[in-house]
Amino acid sequence: MTSQGSRQVKELAGTVALVTGGAVRVGRAIALGLARQGADVAIGYHRSVAAARATVAELRALGVRAAALRADIARPAEARRLVTDAARQLGRLDLLVNNAAVFVRTPFAETTPAQWERLVGVNLRGAFFCSQAAARAMGRRGGRIVNIADVGAARAWPAYIPYGVSKAGLLMLTKGLAAALAPRIQVNAVGPGVVLLPEGFPAAPRERLTARIPMGRRGHPDDVAAAVCFFATCPDYITGQILFVDGGATAI
Numbered sequence: 294m295t296s297q298g299s300r301q302v303k304e305l306a307g308t309v310a311l312v313t314g315g316a317v318r319v320g321r322a323i324a325l326g327l328a329r330q331g332a333d334v335a336i337g338y339h340r341s342v343a344a345a346r347a348t349v350a351e352l353r354a355l356g357v358r359a360a361a362l363r364a365d366i367a368r369p370a371e372a373r374r375l376v377t378d379a380a381r382q383l384g385r386l387d388l389l390v391n392n393a394a395v396f397v398r399t400p401f402a403e404t405t406p407a408q409w410e411r412l413v414g415v416n417l418r419g420a421f422f423c424s425q426a427a428a429r430a431m432g433r434r435g436g437r438i439v440n441i442a443d444v445g446a447a448r449a450w451p452a453y454i455p456y457g458v459s460k461a462g463l464l465m466l467t468k469g470l471a472a473a474l475a476p477r478i479q480v481n482a483v484g485p486g487v488v489l490l491p492e493g494f495p496a497a498p499r500e501r502l503t504a505r506i507p508m509g510r511r512g513h514p515d516d517v518a519a520a521v522c523f524f525a526t527c528p529d530y531i532t533g534q535i536l537f538v539d540g541g542a543t544a545i
């Protein structure tokens with residue numbers, strides 16, 4: 294956000310964003326970050342009904358319009374409906390943030406077909422079909438898509454192969470969509486490092502992970518939100534790019 298004297302210019306005023314998985318954690322921070330820039334925000338949720346209501350209240354308290362829409366984006370028809378309903382409820386669509394994901398530990402020998410199906414179905418196929426519907430909903434005016442990837446798209450984690458594959462696929466989806474949708478729609482990706490570990494993540498590996506980060510600390514959800522806001526407002530000549538927000542983790 295830029296400032297002119299004491300008055301803040303809200304660069305996204307008059308625009309509408311949809312953040313999948315926007316009720317909780319990183320997605321919630323992204324939704325609030327966009328709203329602080331003036332965007333009206335729809336959030337997609339799956340199971341977090343109460344959190345979705347609370348986040349919508351927080352968004353409205355920032356003075357923007359907001360809506361929460363339930364969908365299981367692993368089902369292509371629901372993914373498409375989420376996007377078209379968001380555009381219908383808020384009147385247009387300018388930005389889609391493909392944030393919803395599942396993160397499950399899947400040791401190689403124990404990984405099941407159902408786990409593959411769920412990880413790739415939500416993280417990659419869900420983002421694809423949300424993007425397909427968004428490209429239609431954005432119409433001739435165009436818009437932007439930001440995919441939330443992970444450093445795990447570029448670094449191999451042996452106990453999380455399907456998750457890493459889904460996020461690596463999301464990076465190629467970013468490039469493919471950027472090429473397919475230019476010049477109407479810009480498509481970029483943010484690759485967070487360690488931000489919020491899953492609840493109950495054991496302390497010892499958490500400290501080991503943190504010690505390996507050149508910045509010496511975990512990231513904050515607002516760091517990810519800032520990168521999304523950058524791609525929402527940057528020159529439209531920036532497309533097909535991946536911005537790691539990882540305290541330097543992918544630099545070493």
Ligand SMILES: NC(=O)c1ccc[n+]([C@@H]2O[C@H](COP(=O)([O-])OP(=O)(O)OC[C@H]3O[C@@H](n4cnc5c(N)ncnc54)[C@H](OP(=O)(O)O)[C@@H]3O)[C@@H](O)[C@H]2O)c1
Binds near residue numbers: 367
């Ligand atoms: N947290 C980190 O440190 C970190 C690091 C790197 C990358 N990332 C990426 O950043 C994003 C957000 O991370 P997070 O930790 O905040 O994720 P999270 O806590 O696991 O939340 C994921 C969101 O995805 C939604 N979701 C899951 N399955 C869904 C489905 N079938 N249909 C629709 N929505 C579904 C959930 O909705 P409900 O809660 O409503 O069910 C939830 O809001 C993810 O893409 C993640 O891979 C996170």
